[in-house]
Structure formats: structure tokens, C-alpha cells
Amino acid sequence: MKKTRSLTLASGIGLILVLIALLLVAAPSVVTAKELSLSLHFGPKVGLVPGVYKPLAQQIEKATNGQVTVKIYYGGTLAKTKDAYNAVVKGIADITYTQQAHTPGQFPLVHVIALPFMTPSTEVSTKVFHELYKKFPELRKEHGNVHVLWLWSTLPIEIHTSKKPVKKLEDLKGMKIATQASVAPTLEALGAVPVVMGTPAFYPSLEKGVVDGVSIAWGAWKGWKIYEVTKYHTNCHISTWPCCTVMNKKTWNSFSPEIQEKITCVASNGPVWHVAAVNYEKSNAYKIAKKGGHEIFNLSPAEFARWKATARPVWDKWASKMDAKGLPGRAILDETINLVEKYRGQWIRPVDLLWQP
Secondary structure (H helix, E strand, C coil), X not given: CHHHHHHHHHHHHHHHHHHHHHHHHHCCCCCCCEEEEEECCCCCCXXXXXXXXXXXXXXXXXXXXCCEEEEEECCCCCCCHHHHHHHHHCCCCXXXXXXXXXXXXXXXXXXXXXXXXXXXXXXXXXXXXXXXXXXXXXXXXXXXXXXXXXXXXXXXEEEEECCCCCCCHHHHCCCEEEECHHHHHHHHHCCCEEEECCHHHHHHHHHCCCCCEEEEEHHHHHHCCHHHCCCEEEECCCCCCEEEEEECHHHHHCCCHHHHHHHHHHHCCHHHHHHHHHHXXXXXXXXXXXXXXXXXXXXXXXXXXXXXXXXXXXXHHHHHHHHHCCCCXXXXXXXXXHHHHHHCCCCXXXXXXXXXX
16 A cells, blocks of 8 residues: 555656656747847947948847847947947957048058059949958958958048139149048148048037048048038049948857848848948038038049049059968959949849848
8 A cells, every 4th residue: 555655756746847847848838038239439320330230120029029239339339430349359249330541551452442542332332342251261260250241332532621612633733632441542642632531520620720621422521521621522432341240259159040030131231321321421411511602512423534544553552462472353353344344334133232241
């Protein structure tokens, strides 16, 4: 009798344990959301925020059912402009947007996109950038210490001056033009005196008369309020600046393949958002300039040809420098020229700009 009761008790306890185990398996698991930090070097009113980075944060959270959220840090809170890329490499921030020119030495081959008068528009430049990245492993290697969410390229860089208009090449001679390092050789070849500095320094340098003008795209001209200290604008399409939105590799590798796929799907829209946002900012910039009584000059085809003639020696010098380092400079330059000619004049649809890693 006692043996039978013991067996019955043991069986009952075993059954209860089995039921508890089944309930635990069947119960919905509680997933703790992972919050990512997104570092931006500009403020929340810049057009890229509502046009690109707020949608990115919102759609990542929606796509992952709240398992991944994104908190945006503005105004260089986590990292200043020049430190943005390395801040992601080091894990100070999970995600950032930056121009490769802000990290000297890291992206020698990417600079082909910024060569003078190479590309005519943000659409063509972005499309060409994508194809070069896919074709050349050396370009991918330059971004190898991060996970690339997407690549794109800015609006063409124009010249904006405060006191003197630039209508022809001779007008530019001797003028001090604030610029980033990647554009300095171009300005020098055009006869200007390049003054290399970060974009945040453009406004105060103009205000204090340290420089006569700046080389910057229309969207950034509006975003950095350069309209308050310039009056004359020359559309000369000097170059476009390659850009990237990247994620810390350790952060990326911490996600399951399913979460990675969802984030990749959201991020594929990045170049489309960017191009749309900067074109919208350009249209608003034009409105500001016209309302302020500014003068906008478009170079005639003959005058533009004079400006562009200064570019080829810069292209060849860049290719030779890359080849001397054992990098495929000439091959990338030739492919870039071919791709630009292929897409120049074509209507590039938004779907053509989706990022496909």
C-alpha cells in the first residue's frame, strides 16, 4: 500500500513538472527591446532628419515589432563631424551618417566620386557609386570595419560668395573659398585659394570675412543658414560628396539573421530618402535665395567647358597616386567615366537607387 502511494505521488509530481515545462514553452517570451544610438552632427531642423533619419528610426521599430528601437542624438552630442565614422567603429555610437571626406586616409578610392566635374547630379552620382561598390572589392574593403547600411552622394557642390559674383573663371582667381579637403585641389586648379575647414566653420568664417565664399551644395547651404552671409551663387557643379550611413559591426552581428534582414529591407530605402530630401531642400533653398534678392548664375556651356578643362589633370593625378599605392585607381577612374556617360541624361527612377548590398 505504501509503495503504491509512493508511486502514485511520484507519478503526480512528474506529471505536474511536465505540465509546467509545457506551459513555459508555450508561454510567449518577453523580448527586451534593444535601443540603438544614432549620432548626427546636425540639429533636428535639418531636412535630412524628417526626410531620412526619423523614418529610419520609425520603420526599424515597426519592422522588428519593437525589438529594435533607435534614439537620435543631434548636434554632435556623441561625436563631432570629423569623428562620426570612428565613433561607430569604436562603438561610441551604433549608427551614424557621415561624408567619407571627414575621415582622411580611410577612403582613398571613394574619392573618385568627388573628383572635379565628374558627375552632374546626386542621382547619377549615387547610382554610379553603388555600381562601383559592387564591382570593386577594394572599395568594399575601405568600409570593412563597419556594416554599411547604405551609400549615396550629395547634390553637386556650387560656389556661394558674399561680396563678389563669380560669372566666369577669371572672377574666381584669388578668392578665398572655404571648402572641405576633397574639393581643395579642384578650387586651386580653378585659380581660387582653398581654405580647408569643417562645414560648421563656414558660417562664422564668412561672417568674419576670413573667406570670400564657400563651396557647398544647395541643401547644406540652407541647412547651415549660409544664406544669411552670402548673396551670389554660381551653379558650376564642382563635384558631389560621397556619403554613408553605417552601423557598428558588433552591434550588427548581435542581431539574428531575421532581424538583420528586416533592418536591411528598411535601409534599402536610404538612398531614395536622401536624394528626395536634398532635392526638396534645394527647391526651398532657391526660394530663400530669390526671396532675399540673391543672384543665381548658371554657367553657359562654353564657360562650363573652360572650368571642366581644368579637371582632367586632377583626375589623372589621382589615378596615378592610387596606382602607386597598389590600388586600382586607373581601373576605377575609367569605370566611373563609363558609368557617368551611361547614366548622364537618363531618368533615374527612385527604384533604381535602392540600396542592394
